[in-house]
Amino acid sequence: MQTLFDLSAYQESAARIVANVFDVMTGYQVELTVDEYAPDTQMVTAAVFFAGTWRGAVLFECSQDQAFLLAARLMGIPRPSSMDDDVRDALGEFVNMIGGNLKSVLPTGIGLSIPSVLNGSDYAYKICGDNLKERVPFYSEFGPFWVTLVQMVE
Numbered sequence: 001m002q003t004l005f006d007l008s009a010y011q012e013s014a015a016r017i018v019a020n021v022f023d024v025m026t027g028y029q030v031e032l033t034v035d036e037y038a039p040d041t042q043m044v045t046a047a048v049f050f051a052g053t054w055r056g057a058v059l060f061e062c063s064q065d066q067a068f069l070l071a072a073r074l075m076g077i078p079r080p081s082s083m084d085d086d087v088r089d090a091l092g093e094f095v096n097m098i099g100g101n102l103k104s105v106l107p108t109g110i111g112l113s114i115p116s117v118l119n120g121s122d123y124a125y126k127i128c129g130d131n132l133k134e135r136v137p138f139y140s141e142f143g144p145f146w147v148t149l150v151q152m153v154e
Contacts, residue, residue, distance in 0.1 A: 013105040014098075014136050018147055021097045022140065026073040033139040037146060040064070044083070044119040046095035053109035055152040057127055058102055060095040062145040064119060067091055069142050088117040098147060127152065 015032050022028045040063035049057045062070070064083065071090035072079040080087050092115030099112050127150050135148040 011134065011136055014102065014147055014149065015138075017101040017105075018098060018136075018138060021094065021101065025094065025097065026070065028073070028140045028142060030138045030140040030145075033137045033144065035137045035139065035144050037135055037137065038144070041121050042119070043121075043123075044087075044091055044117065045123075046091040046115055046117045048095050048099035048115050049113040050099070050103070050106065050110045051113070052111050054107040055110075056106075057150040057152075058095060058099045059148040059150065060091065060098060060145070061148070062091075063143065066142050066145060067119070070094065083119050088119075091115075091117050102149070 011032075019030050022030045039061065042064035044062055044064055044067040046060045047057050049055075067083070067087050067090070068080045071077065071087040074090045074093065075086055077086060096112070096115050099115075103110060103112060132151045132153060133148055135146050138145050138147065
């Protein structure tokens, strides 16, 4: 039987984890904000899924331009001008690090998938079945972004 819990309780842990991942991987300082979800017309969504005693996902959402900046900072390369494998790899690594660290605050006995990355101007990321979600807004010098924890409900 899957363990259900109040996803809003994860916000403090998520904020600490996301801030640490960004500091270590890029040197960017990030903080929680109260900004509403306002996706850019060219968004990138990176996700990893949890399976086992608890099922869910963590999503990292930012603008395409932010993805280019993060890839350049993380990989020490010139800023990409298009979505390429370096950008996808960088965003996949960010969500993988966030998800891997979140495992420490989630129920025991779960595994983590390999990352997936979507981008474009007209897409929807649907996690099938009933689910609960908590979207946490962040802000950094490179702009706003969102981390969402999704809990699949049986």
